[in-house]
Amino acid sequence: MDKDAGKKRAAEEAAKHIERGMTLGLGTGSTAAHFVDLVGKRVSEGWDLRGVPTSEATRAHAERLGVEIIEPDETTIIDLAVDGADEADPSLNLIKGGGAALLREKIIAHAAKKFIVIADKSKRVAALGAFPLPVEISPFSWALTVAAMRRVLTEQGFDGAPLELRARDGAPVKTDGGNLIIDCKLGRIENPAALEKALAAIPGVLESGLFCGMADMVIYGDEDGVSIATP
Template sequence: MSVDSYKLAAARRALGFVEPRMRLGLGTGSTASVFVELLGAQVREGLSVLCVPTSEQTRALARSLDIPLSTLDETPLLDLTIDGADELDSELRLIKGGGGALLREKIVATASDRMIVIADAQKRVDKLGRFPLPVEVVRFGITATRNMIEMLAGDSGCHGEITLRLKPDGTPFVTDGGNLIFDCAFGQIDDPESLDEALKFIPGVVENGLFLGIADAAIIGGPEGVSVIEARYGEGQEAV
């Protein structure tokens, strides 16, 4: 089986958590898009849901599938968010933002009663950091902000190349919020909580791609089938 088939299997399992009349947050990225496609098929068959997308890309996809849409201003409390991840560890700590939607993804996830992550088995890691950590920043003072990221990340034990994300044409990638992204190739992040706190200290940083204590469950598709891991914050985790 292929990675795409693992993503599809995880997305199908996630669909089982959706109940009629739910208010849903829709994630961004390749795996989340698979879920949105499956949800659209259920909507065509009569499923009633109201959804808040985490990006303009996801909004366009959902609209093309005639999925009823809202905004977080109109629907500020959500029942469930389904989203992907670039990495996740055994404690359901995540790195997200490979698609550039980390700010809206975090806002929507924390506005939800429950967040479920869907991913293929290759996204599981022993320690976060193999995937470069996205850090969303404002345009003003970008060089000073980059220097602060380098310095404070170093104080947290993280060192590596920090590069401005570019589009294929060589121009800076711009988020839906009009901001820029630094991709930080720190390698293994031994203390994600410390790094998260350090980055939040920097005024020019809007948000970072560490999602800590946010995911309530992960649905992972792999060669041995689909597994569901429920978070037990403060009590460890267990597979169900």
């Protein structure tokens, strides 16, 4: 399967939901980048659109295309957010965070009136967990947070699950907010909503990459077309 073709088709289908005058939540990653390209194309055609990016990379990409970037205030209405996912199950629960932007992604997805996920069809799974679950944590005394995560994961049935501090070139990966990412190799998550809630209760955990009950639609693309899943 040509995954990039699938990503493009999914982004094109999501772009059909854009209307003039919208404020858009712009996701992070290779699939979301195709959607940003389409937003830029509409702006170049004279559409009045504004964007709220979920990462500095997306901000830079959108600005290069001439998309107006705004800093939300309490009155801002995000009409539509579009983002990718690392996995999506039949109930549209997601694992996100492979691009280390999960906290900002969840803030924008939660605020949006409509949240559409776009992905190539390989991201469609029967159960979450084959993709390591990212958890964004504060760098302050981070090892204590990891110890608490191990206790909670044991309580949730993941005793001994490998937890790894995400690193690149020998240094910890830092999010745009200066936080750390712990990747949890859980194998299979039977109750993602319960796990999301349990991890969120740990001091030091800022967000997990579990997005449960948030997606209004998941669009899967392949070289032949798209399929659409709704709750």
